[in-house]
Amino acid sequence: MARIAVTDGMADDAVSMLIEAGHEVDMGPVQLDGFDAVVIRSATKMTSQAIAAAPSLQLIGRAGVGVDNIDLNAATNAGILVCNTPGSSTQSVVELALGHLLASARHIATADRDLRSGNWTKKILKGTELSGKRLGFIGFGRIAQGVGKIAGAFGMELHAFDPYLPSHIAEEQGCLLHEDVNDVFRLCTHITIHCNLTDETHHLVNSDTLALMPGIGADGTTCGNHLVSCARGGIVNEQDALEALENGQLTSCALDVFEVEPAEDNPILQHTNFHGTPHIGAATVEAQNRIGFEMAELIIGFFNGDTPQSVVNREVLN
């Protein structure tokens, strides 16, 4: 029997699985010392201090994908295995990113705001089609590939920058992989971010890269430039994105993720051509059920002596 702390919530069925397997589950402990495992989402920050304060931990389970809220070096040095559930939220993020792309191209959030204010802005809200435009992916992993499948069906041309992806995988998805990220910005009127936040990708979307975007679609339509990120805050320089909205280089910007979350006093939130969601890429019934199920199975297996499949810091296993 293991003692498991759950700090950011977990699907009920998944908690039941853990309890039925004989484990003790504490939903919202005051501190982590004495626990064998902790299940977190993105809100809990497993800093080196937090890790040092919980010497009993054997496993940090990230119910979700991104592990930028975990000090991986500190975890590895402490011999704590870090695992995530990488595939569980893919479809949910794919659908949100496409929702943002379509909502941007057709001013859906602005239109709804106008309607609620009693203004029938039909004549002002002329949009453009996604069809016939180039969509650029920064990062072309499983989420981007899912977005690409649908965007291709819309008639978009697919371009990507992903230095970690074998080019044949992009080719199989009908996507042209570029070696220089600037080429993706130069070619594409629509950019969607699907990479991790790392030193390489921090503020990769900035005034310089945004300035490269062409504003005219592959089909010759003056569609402006559109930016979507459902990846991780910090990849888009939000001040630069706001400036690009203000000077018209960006026609729209839609963000699900922010450098500082919760995003409350962020000035970009108030721009007419911005719309956003509060980091809800994986906030669906389906994704949370899949994440919970996958994490519960992983923890039960781990305390039965199995090696989890989705280990982030494999060094600990050696």
Add this chain to the structure above:
Amino acid sequence: MARIAVTDGMADDAVSMLIEAGHEVDMGPVQLDGFDAVVIRSATKMTSQAIAAAPSLQLIGRAGVGVDNIDLNAATNAGILVCNTPGSSTQSVVELALGHLLASARHIATADRDLRSGNWTKKILKGTELSGKRLGFIGFGRIAQGVGKIAGAFGMELHAFDPYLPSHIAEEQGCLLHEDVNDVFRLCTHITIHCNLTDETHHLVNSDTLALMPGIGADGTTCGNHLVSCARGGIVNEQDALEALENGQLTSCALDVFEVEPAEDNPILQHTNFHGTPHIGAATVEAQNRIGFEMAELIIGFFNGDTPQSVVNREVLN
């Protein structure tokens, strides 16, 4: 040379085409008497009175699809040909309908409103995936088929009611055609409207039909019921839809079209789980260019003695 009135606007290039072909174009005439043709969108109402007041008219060109703003009997009796541009806006409406479906499932308009108010409502805004759900089409013409192609790629199951469509056409698109419209409501958690407004379809979406919707997706997810219409106002009974939002039978409702347009004092606009757009299905640069080009070609051909392809009241030709 013909005298052509344009009452609701027309793409610049299309107006130039008409002028270059030797015609006189008046953008916004006070009255229609003395004109040989009039180009309208949806705002101008060609009632029997308006038609009687313009005895010189030979052609009413509807730059768009729906002709419910034209008294077809009066036009036919007056020997006036009515033509539209049925295919030009298909892709734009397809993309808007899908944008509304995705925005509904993920609360995009609500999320943006919350963010702008300084509220980080991540925990409240749990959505559901389109994948694994049944999408019901009321009307399965070219727009619906375009939506179906993408919805199928999302992993939705397609059902339709369309008494005018040969069933093999639906089958070829992977869509099951039902003889009873109630079966579509009974099966589907997501309904999208793509029929014309006629006596048969007036208030076809009402408390009775909405009450049939299952609330639980084909995949077992409690996703609630979702309604989208980018077709024509009057097909959805808006009072009933609002009541269904209030009592929870509808989880979301997204409308681009309203019984009374401009929609300004409509109480449904203020419901949290409603979002809308001001009849912008065809309001894209691409659609307006295609519509204008198609209409200009049609008018130039007509006054050269050609028979237009897209005649709505073919009786006039006999």
